[in-house]
Amino acid sequence: LKINYTHPDADSSSGWFFTSRGTQHGPYPLEQIQQLVREGKIGLGDYFWDPLLGRWNSFEQTPSLSSLLRTGSETDQKPPNLFAAFLNPGLLIKNNLQGQPWPLAFLVSGFAFIFFFLQVGLDLHRSGAISAGQALALASVGLVYGTLGVSLLAYITWLLASVFKSNCSLTWALQAFALSFAPTMIYVSFGLVANLFFDWNSSIAFGVTGVVWALIPISNVTNTLVEGRKTISIALTTLSGLILLFSWFWLSLL
Amino acid sequence: MQTPAVNIYQGQRPKEYAFLVHLVFVVISFSFISALTVRLSGNAAFTVIFVIFGSVFILLGILFVSLFLTTIIGNLPFRVAFEATASGFFALVPFACLAIVAELVLGWSAVHVFTSAGLMASGGGTAVELAQRGVSGKLSIIAPLILGFLMSFLWLVSSAALAQLL
Numbered sequence: 001l002k003i004n005y006t007h008p009d010a011d012s013s014s015g016w017f018f019t020s021r022g023t024q025h026g027p028y029p030l031e032q033i034q035q036l037v038r039e040g041k042i043g044l045g046d047y048f049w050d051p052l053l054g055r056w057n058s059f060e061q062t063p064s065l066s067s068l069l070r071t072g073s074e075t076d077q078k079p080p081n082l083f084a085a086f087l088n089p090g091l092l093i094k095n096n097l098q099g100q101p102w103p104l105a106f107l108v109s110g111f112a113f114i115f116f117f118l119q120v121g122l123d124l125h126r127s128g129a130i131s132a133g134q135a136l137a138l139a140s141v142g143l144v145y146g147t148l149g150v151s152l153l154a155y156i157t158w159l160l161a162s163v164f165k166s167n168c169s170l171t172w173a174l175q176a177f178a179l180s181f182a183p184t185m186i187y188v189s190f191g192l193v194a195n196l197f198f199d200w201n202s203s204i205a206f207g208v209t210g211v212v213w214a215l216i217p218i219s220n221v222t223n224t225l226v227e228g229r230k231t232i233s234i235a236l237t238t239l240s241g242l243i244l245l246f247s248w249f250w251l252s253l254l
Numbered sequence: 255m256q257t258p259a260v261n262i263y264q265g266q267r268p269k270e271y272a273f274l275v276h277l278v279f280v281v282i283s284f285s286f287i288s289a290l291t292v293r294l295s296g297n298a299a300f301t302v303i304f305v306i307f308g309s310v311f312i313l314l315g316i317l318f319v320s321l322f323l324t325t326i327i328g329n330l331p332f333r334v335a336f337e338a339t340a341s342g343f344f345a346l347v348p349f350a351c352l353a354i355v356a357e358l359v360l361g362w363s364a365v366h367v368f369t370s371a372g373l374m375a376s377g378g379g380t381a382v383e384l385a386q387r388g389v390s391g392k393l394s395i396i397a398p399l400i401l402g403f404l405m406s407f408l409w410l411v412s413s414a415a416l417a418q419l420l
Contacts, residue, residue: 087378209367212349216375219345220382228386230276230344238348245352249360 088220089179093172102171105178110146112181112214115188116207117142123201141251150178153243157236161225164232168225176224180217184210215241273337276344277316280376283350284312287372290357290365291413292420300420307416311409316340319380319401326397327389334387342380342398346372370406377402 121135130138154177158170191206215237222236288308292300320336327335349372356362380398 088382204364208364209371212352212364212367212371213374215348215352215371216345216378219348219375219379223382230272230341234344234347237345238351241348241352242355245356245360 087217088224089176089182089217090172090221090224092179093175102175105175106147106150108185109150109178109181110143112185112188112210113142113146113149114139115142115192116184116203116210117145119188119191119195119203119207122195123203126199126201145247145251146181149247150181153177153240156243157222157240158225160236160239161222161232164226164229166225167227173221173225176221177218180221181211181214183213183216186210187213211244212241215244273340277340279347280316280340280343281309281312283347284308286354287350287365287369288413290353291369292417293357297420300417303420304413304416307413311412312343315405315408316343319398319405322401323380323384323394323397327384327391327394330389334389335384338383338387338389339380339398342378342383343376345375345379348372349375366410369409373406373409374399374402377405 118135118139121130121138124130124138125132125135151174154174155170157177158166158168158173161168161173187206187210191200191202191210194200194206195202218240219233219237222240223230223233226232226236285305285308288304288311289301291308292304295301316336316339320332320339323335323339324330324332349368353365353368353372356364356368377398377400380402381395384394384398
């Protein structure tokens with residue numbers, strides 16, 4: 001659902017418009033809009049048309065509208081949405097992680113890469129290429145990669161997005177990128193179980209697949225960073241993926 | 255009262271035929287993925303057949319997804335569904351680029367991993383595009399994801415079957 005916002009100063013009696021499935025509805029009184037918010041049909045992340053400015057804006061960019069939504073969401077706290085967690089970390093941050101310390105998100109990417117690199121180490125140890133101690137050392141490299149490495153990836157992408165006048169903060173980008181590795185976390189957790197209990201060489205089947213799947217939420221994060229400019233978002237996602245690929249490649253050479 | 259004539263898009267309003275540009279990129283990307291699938295055979299004729307097969311597969315897939323969404327989501331015009339799906343599948347492009355780099359530059363054989371993830375991402379992308387066109391509800395999120403997964407499965411099965419035939 002999208003809201004067609006008529007500026008209150010322009011005509012306070014005009015009410016609110018929204019469109020659903022390509023059809024315009026309205027005008028509705030503010031109370032009815034609040035009801036839609038309470039029913040969860042309108043939420044953060046929706047956009048509206050400001051006829052005075054003559055362009056689409058997000059709710060967050062208009063204080064009068066965003067304060068209305070905050071009131072609505074405060075009365076009806078949404079439960080954590082698993083789809084949001086795996087597909088759109090930005091939505092998860094907005095709906096469920098407001099006010100949470102952003103470094104906590106790195107628990108997700110940190111553990112995801114600890115588990116991934118540990119599996120690489122275990123696979124190599126099983127083939128006799130490295131010792132058990134070196135396998136554990138690889139896990140600590142995973143911690144560095146999942147925290148500092150992911151931070152660097154987020155910073156580079158955020159910096160490039162800033163060229164296109166991104167309104168997102170660096171801390172938001174760091175948090176969102178770290179949470180993007182939630183699918184990786186799931187994959188590598190299963191992989192670790194298979195590795196430890198069934199002696200499977202799981203680093204490729206589970207680890208690499210899991211990291212590739214992280215590109216799905218990353219593409220949504222870059223889309224938010226550049227405010228829906230699709231071509232730029234796709235280019236940034238490709239760049240993020242290339243950074244990931246080449247960093248693994250260089251690590252494998254070491 | 256003055257209201258915008260067209261107001262079904264969020265954020266940066268896409269140009270009217272942007273979905274066609276996206277569609278062209280999607281077909282080209284999937285052609286590359288198809289070619290990579292039989293790269294190791296070294297047979298030029300196989301590559302041409304796979305490129306054609308891949309192009310037809312992705313076009314029919316987008317058409318099927320659009321028709322299915324039109325069927326299950328009430329009052330959704332086909333044009334809106336097709337535009338959303340074509341633009342949603344634009345999410346495939348980074349995965350195709352990465353598959354090309356992984357195969358040809360790094361020498362990794364992981365094209366199926368990138369294809370599966372790319373088709374699933376396309377399902378997610380379609381859900382996002384639908385939302386941007388005013389389609390709300392859990393069905394409009396879940397259905398494209400399931401369809402993306404189905405396309406991924408169908409591609410694995412059909413490309414393996416074609417490779418066997420050749």
